[in-house]
Amino acid sequence: MDLETQIGRVGVLPYVAIGVVAxxxxxxxxxxxxxxxxxxxxxxxxxxxxxxxxTSLATLILTSLMGVIRFSGSDHIDWVAAIVIGTPAIVxxxxxxxxxxxxxxxxxxxxxxxxVVGIGIKMxxxx
Amino acid sequence: MQLxxxxxxxxxACGVAAGVLxxxxxxxxxxxxxxxxxxIFSFHQLDAQATSLAAIIPVALIGAWRQNTEHLVxxxxxVIMGVGAAFGVLIGAEFALxxxxxxxxxxxxxxxxLVGGEMIISSIRKLQAGRAATS
Numbered sequence: 001m002d003l004e005t006q007i008g009r010v011g012v013l014p015y016v017a018i019g020v021v022a023x024x025x026x027x028x029x030x031x032x033x034x035x036x037x038x039x040x041x042x043x044x045x046x047x048x049x050x051x052x053x054x055t056s057l058a059t060l061i062l063t064s065l066m067g068v069i070r071f072s073g074s075d076h077i078d079w080v081a082a083i084v085i086g087t088p089a090i091v092x093x094x095x096x097x098x099x100x101x102x103x104x105x106x107x108x109x110x111x112x113x114x115x116v117v118g119i120g121i122k123m124x125x126x127x
Numbered sequence: 128m129q130l131x132x133x134x135x136x137x138x139x140a141c142g143v144a145a146g147v148l149x150x151x152x153x154x155x156x157x158x159x160x161x162x163x164x165x166x167i168f169s170f171h172q173l174d175a176q177a178t179s180l181a182a183i184i185p186v187a188l189i190g191a192w193r194q195n196t197e198h199l200v201x202x203x204x205x206v207i208m209g210v211g212a213a214f215g216v217l218i219g220a221e222f223a224l225x226x227x228x229x230x231x232x233x234x235x236x237x238x239x240x241l242v243g244g245e246m247i248i249s250s251i252r253k254l255q256a257g258r259a260a261t262s
Contacts, residue, residue: 019207019213022212023213024215024219025219027215027216028235034149037153038153041204051199052153053151053152053194054201056154057155057187057190057200061205068181071180076173077174082178088143089186090185093189095143096190099151106254107254108151110250112246116243119243121240123232126233
């Protein structure tokens with residue numbers, strides 16, 4: 001799909017709404033917006049799965065940066081710990097993207113659906 | 128933070144796992160970072176969430192950059208969602224203060240079950256349609 005036709009088809013509003021919902025859940029549960037952004041992009045804007053995942057990562061640059069700025073005055077952020085877990089995650093993200101390339105879209109959506117349901121069960125039953 | 132060989136290798140394993148999820152599904156990795164910090168490093172919940180956010184920044188940056196080389200990032204949408212999220216955070220903070228956490232968690236969990244269920248059903252339908260078309 002052409003990148004620029006994407007917004008022409010659904011307009012700006014769905015993106016604003018998805019962003020608000022993602023921020024809402026991020027603030028209430030302390031989880032990133034990605035778990036909300038990706039399925040809503042696929043279901044509402046009909047964005048292809050890989051593009052939805054990629055665009056979600058781009059949004060997370062902004063949302064995590066805003067979160068860090070909000071916390072930066074306090075001593076809640078342990079920078080050493082962030083580096084210790086964040087550095088191997090950089091290697092992981094490149095592995096994940098490589099794997100994603102080889103996965104057909106249906107399987108990617110199925111995998112994500114199972115992941116989302118798993119988190120949903122955990123939250124409903126407070127596991 | 129106390130670092131010995133065991134915690135360091137656990138942290139690296141969890142970091143890689145969080146990164147793989149991030150790359151594969153476009154989530155930030157906080158879903159793994161936060162419990163890792165709480166359970167392995169005995170962080171308080173709020174410290175874990177704040178530190179997780181800091182760890183997500185480079186992951187999201189490198190991931191988006193990598194995906195951008197294949198023109199998969201819709202930047203305009205990403206920026207609009209980012210601005211929307213800034214407002215959502217403000218509203219969410221109000222809700223979080225006024226409603227009991229268990230109720231919130233249960234409602235959000237049910238939303239995830241619906242959304243995830245819809246994704247599973249639609250993908251299985253497409254897989255079946257594809258199989259029927261090729262046979």
